[in-house]
Amino acid sequence: MTDDHRVLLLGPPGAGKGTQGKRLAAEYGLDVITTGDALRNNKEMDISELDVAYDTPGGFMDAGELVPDTVVNEIVVTALSGAEGFVLDGYPRNLDQAEYLSEQTALDHVVFLDVPESVLVDRLTGRRVCDDCGATYHVDFDPPAEAGVCDECGGEIVQREDDTEETVRERLRVYEEETAPVVDHYRETGALAEVSGEGSPDDVFDRLTDLIES
Ligand code: AP5
Ligand code: MG
Numbered sequence: 001m002t003d004d005h006r007v008l009l010l011g012p013p014g015a016g017k018g019t020q021g022k023r024l025a026a027e028y029g030l031d032v033i034t035t036g037d038a039l040r041n042n043k044e045m046d047i048s049e050l051d052v053a054y055d056t057p058g059g060f061m062d063a064g065e066l067v068p069d070t071v072v073n074e075i076v077v078t079a080l081s082g083a084e085g086f087v088l089d090g091y092p093r094n095l096d097q098a099e100y101l102s103e104q105t106a107l108d109h110v111v112f113l114d115v116p117e118s119v120l121v122d123r124l125t126g127r128r129v130c131d132d133c134g135a136t137y138h139v140d141f142d143p144p145a146e147a148g149v150c151d152e153c154g155g156e157i158v159q160r161e162d163d164t165e166e167t168v169r170e171r172l173r174v175y176e177e178e179t180a181p182v183v184d185h186y187r188e189t190g191a192l193a194e195v196s197g198e199g200s201p202d203d204v205f206d207r208l209t210d211l212i213e214s
Pocket of ligand 1: 017062089090092136138201
């Protein structure tokens with residue numbers, strides 16, 4: 001079982017898309033396509049010619065708003081062109097993006113990671129990430145062995161700029177307004193598999209591999 005899985009991971013901010021996406025990619029030899037990471041690597045890109053609210057992707061991200069579709073679609077189409085099997089995390093985030101995606105590729109598994117909002121806020125405000133390699137930790141649920149130091153590469157562990165409580169609340173609001181309709185769309189087409197994202201990361205991973213292999 002290698003590279004014929006095209007997996008879409010849907011879920012609210014903090015559901016565990018990044019955590020599980022990395023694990024699925026390692027398990028099945030897939031590429032991870034994460035628009036959030038791609039945008040964080042291009043936060044200062046000049047998009048002023050689009051004449052939108054902010055001149056860079058980072059402006060939208062730090063406010064908890066969606067980056068314009070043209071910017072994000074371009075990232076995804078480039079990443080898809082080099083990928084056979086993949087895990088897509090963070091895209092599509094509105095119905096227009098979902099329509100665009102359907103013109104670019106078919107999907108084998110569309111999975112919704114279901115986690116209640118009360119759990120999400122704690123996961124996000126407690127998240128820490130390695131500034132060098134991007135490894136993800138949590139101050140309570142998954143701390144590094146040595147405080148502030150990445151287990152994987154020794155890099156410095158920092159808080160994501162959009163993980164403050166105020167921005168987290170706005171991201172959750174934007175999710176309900178823009179992205180929950182995408183989940184409903186896949187549910188209506190019969191493509192959606194719903195998996196509980198509660199419990200330990202190992203428990204969630206077992207549910208996902210059971211689903212993908214069934
Ligand atoms: P993005 O980076 O995609 O953020 P998000 O969707 O808000 O999702 P997160 O990365 O916050 O959560 P996650 O589900 O990956 O959770 P994680 O595994 O880290 O997007 C950021 C911004 O970029 C957006 O706001 C927007 O501006 C822009 N953007 C991105 N894509 C876009 C698009 N398509 N269109 C327009 N704009 C776009 O887990 C969270 C925490 O919980 C971690 O600390 C982890 O250790 C912990 N944890 C995970 N699983 C468990 C568990 N089972 N039990 C306990 N703790 C757990
Ligand atoms: Mg993520």
